[in-house]
Amino acid sequence: xxxxxxxxxxxxxxxxxxxxxxxxxxxxxxxxxxxxxxxxxxxxxxxxxxxxxxxxxxxxxxxxxxxxxxxxxxxxxxxxxxxxxxxxxxxxxxxxxxxxxxxxxxxxxxxxxxxxxxxxxxxxxxxxxxxxxxxxxxxxxxxxxxxxxxxxxxxxxxxxxxxxxxxxxxxxxxxxxxxxxxxxxxxxxxxxxxxxxxxxxxxxxxxxxxxxxxxxxxxxxxxxxxxxxxxxxxxxxxxxxxxxxxxxxxxxxxx
Amino acid sequence: xxxxxxxxxxxxxxxxxxxxxxxxxxxxxxxxxxxxxxxxxxxxxxxxxxxxxxxxxxxxxxxxxxxxxxxxxxxxxxxxxxxxxxxxxxxxxxxxxxxxxxxxxxxxxxxxxxxxxxxxxxxxxxxxxxxxxxxxxxxxxxxxxxxxxxxxxxxxxxxxxxxxxxxxxxxxxxxxxxxxxxxxxxxxxxxxxxxxxxxxxxxxxxxxxxxxxxxxxxxxxxxxxxxxxxxxxxxxxxxxxxxxxxxxxxxxxxxxxxxxxxxxxxxxxxxxxxxxxxxxxxxxxxxxxxxxxxxxxxxxxxxxxxxxxxxxxxxxxxxxxxxxxxxxxxxxxxxxxxxxxx
Numbered sequence: 001x002x003x004x005x006x007x008x009x010x011x012x013x014x015x016x017x018x019x020x021x022x023x024x025x026x027x028x029x030x031x032x033x034x035x036x037x038x039x040x041x042x043x044x045x046x047x048x049x050x051x052x053x054x055x056x057x058x059x060x061x062x063x064x065x066x067x068x069x070x071x072x073x074x075x076x077x078x079x080x081x082x083x084x085x086x087x088x089x090x091x092x093x094x095x096x097x098x099x100x101x102x103x104x105x106x107x108x109x110x111x112x113x114x115x116x117x118x119x120x121x122x123x124x125x126x127x128x129x130x131x132x133x134x135x136x137x138x139x140x141x142x143x144x145x146x147x148x149x150x151x152x153x154x155x156x157x158x159x160x161x162x163x164x165x166x167x168x169x170x171x172x173x174x175x176x177x178x179x180x181x182x183x184x185x186x187x188x189x190x191x192x193x194x195x196x197x198x199x200x201x202x203x204x205x206x207x208x209x210x211x212x213x214x215x216x217x218x219x220x221x222x223x224x225x226x227x228x229x230x231x232x233x234x235x236x237x238x239x240x241x242x243x244x245x246x247x248x249x250x251x252x253x254x255x
Numbered sequence: 256x257x258x259x260x261x262x263x264x265x266x267x268x269x270x271x272x273x274x275x276x277x278x279x280x281x282x283x284x285x286x287x288x289x290x291x292x293x294x295x296x297x298x299x300x301x302x303x304x305x306x307x308x309x310x311x312x313x314x315x316x317x318x319x320x321x322x323x324x325x326x327x328x329x330x331x332x333x334x335x336x337x338x339x340x341x342x343x344x345x346x347x348x349x350x351x352x353x354x355x356x357x358x359x360x361x362x363x364x365x366x367x368x369x370x371x372x373x374x375x376x377x378x379x380x381x382x383x384x385x386x387x388x389x390x391x392x393x394x395x396x397x398x399x400x401x402x403x404x405x406x407x408x409x410x411x412x413x414x415x416x417x418x419x420x421x422x423x424x425x426x427x428x429x430x431x432x433x434x435x436x437x438x439x440x441x442x443x444x445x446x447x448x449x450x451x452x453x454x455x456x457x458x459x460x461x462x463x464x465x466x467x468x469x470x471x472x473x474x475x476x477x478x479x480x481x482x483x484x485x486x487x488x489x490x491x492x493x494x495x496x497x498x499x500x501x502x503x504x505x506x507x508x509x510x511x512x513x514x515x516x517x518x519x520x521x522x523x524x525x526x527x528x529x530x531x532x533x534x535x536x537x538x539x540x541x542x543x544x545x546x547x548x549x550x551x552x553x554x555x556x557x558x559x560x561x562x563x564x565x566x567x568x569x570x571x572x573x574x575x576x577x578x579x580x581x582x583x584x585x586x587x588x589x590x591x592x593x594x595x596x597x
Contacts, residue, residue, distance in 0.1 A: 076464035090455035101452045102463040114444030168464050
């Protein structure tokens with residue numbers, strides 16, 4: 001059974017149809033790329049999948065359960081986590097606290113536990129810290145745990161965002177331009193990191209990226225979007241030679 | 256760039272100093288039992304007001320500093336607590352409940368009433384943020400004041416006299432320490448982190464599974480509860496309250512303490528509450544120039560240290576932790592960001 005099943009979702013802003021009849025089927029452990037020119041509606045799709053926007057039509061199913069119309073925090077708890085195109089870290093908090101916050105709902109102790117510092121509070125806090133540190137070491141950020149998130153170098157901030165997203169133990173991870181602003185070396189490292197994370201956490205990953213070599217080398221399947229519609233879908237090699245894709249990107253004529 | 260004053264060295268000694276100070280006051284009070292009067296009524300009064308202001312500042316800090324919601328209606332919550340507890344204790348003073356039971360009871364009732372009002376205000380104003388929220392809470396604070404002004408049971412503008420003077424230094428100390436502890440423990444928990452995440456980035460917080468609406472209302476309700484408690488202590492200290500005591504300027508006064516101490520820093524709020532309550536008294540010898548110097552101090556502090564005395568840091572967080580959990584082995588060591596050994 002597919003993990004995520006998106007059926008014909010659409011949304012308009014004013015008179016502009018940002019996404020129309022977008023469908024998607026993601027199996028477990030798949031790594032899929034979503035590409036398209038600027039303004040094609042990629043991030044809008046992410047926003048609909050995570051509940052920031054609610055689709056006007058269509059249905060989003062996660063593990064056979066509909067998540068359409070749910071608020072973002074509930075969707076996150078159902079198992080979809082994301083990163084943001086423009087990094088949205090908790091800037092004035094330490095690296096460690098950034099990850100701990102995402103573990104919030106799994107923390108599982110009440111206000112009373114917190115106020116009286118009960119045994120449960122101590123046990124859970126220990127669990128949270130251990131889990132957060134484990135994640136940070138996977139992402140090579142363990143050394144920076146006490147630094148403020150805003151003081152990290154750019155590439156590290158991107159990595160921290162992914163680590164934070166994983167803290168809630170999602171089944172599906174949405175990465176919005178994870179390699180943006182990275183140098184070639186960092187991009188290479190990120191590629192192996194994404195592969196490693198997928199295997200280790202049994203994740204399905206859907207990512208938006210403009211760096212073509214990144215997408216072509218990493219993704220098993222690519223979906224191309226233009227003007228809110230899917231214009232092509234398939235393996236990287238098929239996409240590369242697809243005339244409609246070339247036209248969308250280069251503006252050439254279709255022969 | 257403004258010049259930075261280094262206060263890091265100071266921080267280490269703050270908590271022990273505060274505790275020593277409290278102990279000293281208690282010692283004086285014990286001495287009084289044996290007939291040796293060390294502090295007079297005037298000093299006692301200031302100490303009581305200081306601690307009431309600490310409760311107010313710390314509870315507002317939870318809303319303003321920690322959760323990042325600019326609220327200008329804190330005096331309103333204080334008024335609700337003051338009036339509810341005062342009316343209750345006037346009513347109940349005829350019964351033969353002992354003061355030890357009666358006083359905490361009416362204080363809690365006042366706190367709960369304020370918390371309820373906090374929820375009423377929190378829910379509709381949640382969509383607002385920043386300046387808009389500030390104006391809405393300001394409005395609510397004024398509504399509370401005007402309602403009190405026009406009710407019969409509160410005796411309107413004449414004010415409510417004859418409130419039993421239950422508040423003494425012991426009671427205030429007890430409730431001040433309790434309030435600070437509870438709010439401190441909340442901040443250093445999972446729930447506290449959720450509140451902070453709202454301040455830092457609401458969109459990201461929501462995307463990371465934080466139920467932002469729930470936590471915003473919670474911050475309002477908890478903050479209002481303690482403001483109500485402080486209001487009750489205030490009413491039973493003065494023995495007389497009128498709506499004038501809880502006007503907009505009172506809210507600003509509390510806000511000043513929070514901003515001056517550092518948004519998000521509880522210890523900062525505590526110190527600022529002490530300083531801002533004590534300073535006008537210390538400056539009394541200047542007579543009419545008193546308020547000029549007071550205001551000038553505020554202006555200078557904001558010029559040279561915009562983030563407040565402590566910024567977002569706590570004064571010596573390490574020490575308080577050790578003090579709270581003496582058994583080191585059981586402690587996760589989580590809050591200061593220290594990883595546990597694996």
